[in-house]
Amino acid sequence: MKSDYVRIFLYFLEPAIIGVVIIMGITIVIRVFKNFINRNRQIDKTTDDSLRKLEKNKIITALIIVINIIFGLLFPFGLMVAMISPMTFDAPGSNKNFYNWIFFYATFSFPIVILVAIITSLIFLFILKSYKMAIIFSLLPMLNIIIVIFTVLLNSKL
Structure with missing residues (x-):
């Protein structure tokens, strides 16, 4: 009986711990990004501003186009994954697993997210x-x- 309480406690504690880890990771990324911005500001002070902006815009434009091409190539794979994502619930009782539902929604929406991402990023870019x-x-x-990835890792522990 005591192990059931421990399992229930861990079942609800695990997503909270994962959330804290994700938030900590985001804060680290933000801190690194701020340092990167500060270094870029120092570089901007020493170089000609107009040439720097032109070069930065070309690099960013090329980077965004490459990212969009990569995700565009992943689109057919995403369609196949979306088609087989309902098979997540084939096992008896799997529809009661919270991680299966998150996995299902993430895989099912992947092609739509790719299309929205490509279209909106190109609108913002050009x-x-x-x-x-x-x-x-x-x-x-x-x-x-x-x-x-997180749902697969978390679901494998259950």
Whole structure:
């Protein structure tokens, strides 16, 4: 009886721990990104601003286009994964597993997220000239991939 309480406690504690780890990872990434921005500001002070912007925009544009091409090539694979994602619930009782539902939604929405990411990142890149938003939207399918990896790892522990 006591082990049931421990298992229930761990079942609810595990997602909280994972959430804390994800938040800690995000804060580390933000800190590294701030340091990167500070270094770039120092470089901008020493170089000609207009040439620097032109070169940076070309690099960012090329990076976003490469990311979109990679995810565009993953689109057919994403369609196949979305078609077989309902098989997650083939095992008896698997529809009661929380991680299976997260896995299902992440894999089922992957092709849609790819299309939305490619279209919106190109709109932000070429029409609105917002490079930060273009990068953010071009990397949006990575969120699905990370969620799938975490749910597979967490579900394998159960």
